[in-house]
Amino acid sequence: MKVAYVTTDHPAAEQDDEREIALAAWLGAGIEGSPVSWHDPRVDWSDFDAAVVRSAWDYIxxxxxxxAWAHRVESATRLFNPASVIEWNTDKTYLRTLGVPTVPTHWLVQGAEPGRDLPEWDEYVVKPAVSAGARDTIRTADRDAAAAHAAALLAEGRTVMVQPYIPSVEQEGELSLLYFGGRFSHAVRRHPMLSGVAETRENRATLRDPDDDQFxxxxxxxAAAPPDLLYARVDLVRMPDGEPVLIELELTEPYLFLRDELAAPDLFAETLAEMLKG
Structure with a gap:
């Protein structure tokens, strides 16, 4: 089976240190994987039995x-995760549709007046609904600064999310639970990007068993997410009262922390092989 490992020719892809691990595991499962840039016009996607979106990190x-590319590719071959999932998941307004506990969010759309509409919180996190890697995101205790950033994003035609900063994450961290084909693989504790802790390869993540309420x-x-997912990453934080809540459900191009769990690359590969045969 020939499968495209979907990446990009943007320099951002140089940070993908999971590619060789994944491709080696795929080969062990009988899958010939090839890195392919999603926006390379020369690619005939019908040459592949499937395409798996991985480090297409410039899509933002x-x-x-x-x-549009995802829907076009899906007409030529199988795409993981599906194009409908990619369309839904790349705009964080999906958080309003899941019906599960999430970080409290004040949504601002065109016509809103941030200076008047913002809640009174000790600290704010302000970000666009279409974003990744904390891009165009600020953390501030200054309500006027939060409103000004929200207004600037609105002026660009973007939907804005305003959330309270959760101080407990500086001790607890964020918990990412990784799933392949709906099966739990592993979980890691991560430093939140806005915590002020400098991220290094050594402190980026630590394996951790989820607590019962987190799991x-x-x-x-x-169960509330779309079906037929090859991979999913569920990012949770704890509120000050201890309740776990969803901060993000990563279904498009999440980092999978394959280096952190010995069995994860093979489970990823086996799941892909099973779905291709199904």
Whole structure:
């Protein structure tokens, strides 16, 4: 089986240190994987039995083009995750549709007046609904600064999310639970990007067993998510009262922390092989 490992020719892809691990595991499962840039016009996607979106990390500047690409590729071959999932998941307004506990979010759309509409919180996180890697995101205790950033994003035609900063994440961190084909693989504790802790390869993540309430919430979230997912990453934080809540459900191009769990690359590959045969 020939499968495209979908990446990009943008320098961002140089940070993909999971590619060789994944491709080696795929080969062990009888899958010939080839790195392919999603926006390479020379690619005939029908040459592949499937395409798996991995490090297409420059899509954020070209989301409409990326979504159109996903639907086009899906007409030529199987796409993981499906194009409908990519379209839904690349706009964080999906958080309003899951019906599960999430970080409190104040949504601002065109016509809103941030200076008047913002809640009174000790600290704010302000970000666009289409974003990745904390891009165009600020953390501030200054309500006027939060409103000004929100207004600037609105002026660009973007939907804005305003959330309270959760101080407990500086001790607890974020918990990412990784699933392949709906099966739990592993979980890691991560430093949140806005915590002020400098991320290094050594402190980026630590394997951790989810608590019962975290695991139960992750299972509930996946049950509410679209079906037929090759991979899913459920990112949770704890509120000050201890309740776990969803901060993000990563179904498009999440980092999978394959280096952190010995069995994860093979489970990823086996799941892909099973879905290709199904």
């Amino acid at each position: 500047d070209r989301r409409d083009e990326f979504v 139960a919430l992750a299972e509930r979230i996946l």
